[in-house]
Amino acid sequence: MVLGGLDREECQSGTIGLQMRPIELADRLGRWSSGRGPLYVLLASRLRQLIDDGELPPGELLPPDRALAAALAVGRTTVVAAYDLLRAEGRITRRQGSGTRVAGEPNGARAKDAPIDPFFVDSLERPDDVLHAVCAAPDEPPSFVAEAFQRIAPELGRIQDDLGYYPYGHPSLRAALAERYTSRGAPTTPDQILVTNGGQQALSLLAHALLSPGDQVLVEAPTYPGALEVFRRHGAVPRGLPVGLDGLEATVRERRPALAYVIPTYHNPTGSVLPTLARQRLASSDVPLIEDEVPADLRFPGEQVPAPIAAYGDSVISVGSLSKSIWGGLRIGWVRASTPLINRLARLRAVHDLGGDVPTQLAAVQLLPFLDDPALHQTLKARHDHLRSLLATKLPDWEVPTVTGGQCLWVRLPYGDGSSFAQTALRHKVAILPGSGLDVTGRSDQYIRLHYRASQAKLTEAVHRLAAAWSAYSPPTTHAAKRPVLVV
Structure with a gap:
């Protein structure tokens, strides 16, 4: 589009700041309203995707509320609520007199007052x-990581008639993880384990399987920012409760959330440890519960860690990883859940990548005992x-x-x-x-x-x-x- 001899890129890079036409943004949004949940959440979810994928670049001047509402044939309050949600996430900025922009400056520099997902x-x-x-995360791998890979080399040399695709994870690692959970007080079988490429992929798969746009997720305030980003990416609305999800039962009755998420052991970021009675209370709640156990192995010498919440409830979903305990470059995570949910997650996983790296999974079997080193x-x-x-x-x-x-x-x-x-x-x-x-x-x-x-x-x-x-x-x-x- 050309205006007075200047194209859009030239206007945005200078001081004119050409605003995107409402109909143009409506075309980019496509079928944004198809899905379940409030319209403003669906609209925010689609805008978020366009921003994160770079289709709406930093500094892009978005249409005014009323103009975009008219182009989408929705009420102005829908657009205002969607913009407010994205502003709270730091993805857009809204200033009187200068309009609504995608956060960050043109040519890649981020806005000083609204950094996106630091x-x-x-x-x-x-x-x-x-x-x-x-x-x-550890800034370098311990020496025993290289030693573990050396030890599994002969095992790799003996593999025959094996394509190496394991959407559920390699059987030896699933068995080792099941044994570890069992030893910690949560009896587990290998068919209750799904191996993932790190804890972040585990959360992404769970969000994909359990959440729809507009669903509410109960989280601790504060909590791990990577989880918040995953939930928002799937169009869910996080609602904060005190650390430990205090008041969960009443909130579940009032709001009927789709999911709850808690970090019970060495909570990120406060470092708190939830006592056993509180774990039992959470395990009996009437909402699917994800317990993030990624920091659970990071105890100081002499400290005793309570059993996981999964030890007190069959419906509890546990997520773990080697990345924080040993090294971030080890993209090994896992989900412990009911067998039907594991089967569902494995089908989703197969669509994404058919399974993880087999040599790393074999090395992970050797590395699990070092979590107690x-x-x-x-x-x-x-x-x-x-x-x-x-x-x-x-x-x-x-x-x-x-x-x-x-x-x-x-x-x-x-x-x-x-x-x-x-x-x-x-x-x-x-x-x-x-x-x-x-x-x-x-x-x-x-x-x-x-x-x-x-x-x-x-x-x-x-x-x-x-x-x-x-x-x-x-x-x-x-x-x-x-x-x-x-x-x-």
């Missing part, structure tokens, strides 16, 4: 001069203690609660907010995760998440940079009142 952006964009404290737990504790000690020395006014395991610290800032401070920290070459992206209730703005999976040398340098950033930090005017007043 958890995933950190995985995709990693400048060499920035220390990354966003994605909590005292050396791993001691290293984890040492790095945790090192980070807390540095924070107490360099940033004594930060509130840093103690934990007994896990991978991160949930830090409360004395003033300001995590999102604006994260931008200041990034200018000081350290990337952190603001609490706002982990809490659907909006009550964690004053928090940041810091992990302690890096080496002590990197943790030391990260804290030095954070201290410099905090000295330079000036909170937005909307948060200025939270800053303490010094009386001389």
Whole structure:
């Protein structure tokens, strides 16, 4: 389209900012209203897909509410609600006088005030001069990973008459995982196990199987941001409850959610551990429950971990992974669930990739015992203690609660907010995760998440940079009142 001799790209890259025609966006949306759920959720889901797939690029100026509503033949409130949902996720920005835009600047630079999903952006964009404290995972594989692959080489050499396609996962790994669950108090058979390419794929498959657009999912506030993104990607609406899903029964009766999601052991990000009685209560709730056990093996030396929630209820769905305990490059995750659900997930999995990497699965059988290796737990504790000690020395006014395991610290800032401070920290070459992206209730703005999976040398340098950033930090005017007043 040409306007006064300028095409769309030239207008957007300059100061004119040509707005997309409502009918053009309506054409791109296609059959957005086909599905189950409120219209605004279906519309937001389709817009989200266009944004994430790059069809609506950063900086794109979207049509006004009324114009788009007229083009789609829906009420204006439907468009407003869809835009508001996407704005809350950080995917669009809305400003009086400048309209509604896809978050980020043209030519790939992200908007300063609305970064999109920093958890995933950190995985995709990693400048060499920035220390990354966003994605909590070991920064290198332990030596026994290479040794495990060496040990399975003869087994690979003996394979005959085997295509290597295992949508359910390799039988030897399924059996080993079932045995591990059984030893932890949740009797399990191999047909209750599906092996996936990491815990994130496990959550994606479950969301695909169990959720429809508009469904409500009960989550802890705060919680793991990757799970929130999965649920939203499938058009679901996360609803926050306190950590531990306190008040679950009443909320289930009131809202009739499709799913509940909980991290009971070394909760991400607070590090809390749900006691046995609370686990039993959750297991008896009248809603499908996913327990994320990915951090469950990250205990400090001498700590005892309660049995999984799956030990108290046959309908509980468990998700696990080797990525956080051993190394992120090991794309081995799993789902433990009822056999009918496992069969359904395997059919979905076969459509995506026909199954995971067989050599890695064979090596994973050798690696499972290392989840209980005292050396791993001691290293984890040492790095945790090192980070807390540095924070107490360099940033004594930060509130840093103690934990007994896990991978991160949930830090409360004395003033300001995590999102604006994260931008200041990034200018000081350290990337952190603001609490706002982990809490659907909006009550964690004053928090940041810091992990302690890096080496002590990197943790030391990260804290030095954070201290410099905090000295330079000036909170937005909307948060200025939270800053303490010094009386001389």
